[in-house]
Amino acid sequence: MIGNLNHVAIVVPDLAAAAAIYKKTLGAEVSEPQDLPDHGVTTVFVNLPNTKIELLHPLGEGSPIQKFLLNNPSGGMHHVCYEVEDIFAARDKLVEEGARILGSPEPKTGAHGNPVLFLHPKDFAGTLVEIEQV
Numbered sequence: 001m002i003g004n005l006n007h008v009a010i011v012v013p014d015l016a017a018a019a020a021i022y023k024k025t026l027g028a029e030v031s032e033p034q035d036l037p038d039h040g041v042t043t044v045f046v047n048l049p050n051t052k053i054e055l056l057h058p059l060g061e062g063s064p065i066q067k068f069l070l071n072n073p074s075g076g077m078h079h080v081c082y083e084v085e086d087i088f089a090a091r092d093k094l095v096e097e098g099a100r101i102l103g104s105p106e107p108k109t110g111a112h113g114n115p116v117l118f119l120h121p122k123d124f125a126g127t128l129v130e131i132e133q134v
C-alpha cells in the first residue's frame with residue numbers, strides 16, 4: 001500500500017541552526033521557514049535527491065511537538081511520512097487492520113498542500129507514522 005518515503009521529520013530546538021547544519025555542513029538544498037498554524041509547527045524542508053527531511057519547531061501555544069522538545073531538548077527524530085495513492089482507502093484499510101488514527105479520522109492538509117493523517121506509534125513499531133496522499 002505505501003509508496004515512497006516522502007520525508008523524515010526531525011524536531012529541533014533552533015530552526016535556523018538546524019537549517020544551517022543541513023545547508024552549510026551537509027551541503028543540502030534547504031527551503032525558507034514555513035508557518036503551519038493548523039499543525040502548530042514551523043517547518044524547513046531539506047530537499048534530498050530521493051526524499052526530504054522536515055525540520056520542525058513548535059509554533060504557538062499548545063503545539064503538538066512542544067512536549068517532544070521538552071523530553072528531547074536537543075531535538076530528535078519525530079516521524080516518518082509514507083506516500084499513499086488514496087488516503088481514504090489507506091485509512092479504511094489501516095483501521096480494518098486495527099491501527100489507530102491520531103486525532104480526527106478526517107485528513108488534514110499537510111505541509112505540501114496534500115491530505116495527511118497520523119498513525120499511533122504503538123501500532124507501528126514505536127514510530128509515529130504520517131501518511132500523505134500524493
Ligand code: CO
Nearest residue numbers: 009054081130
Ligand atoms: Co510530516
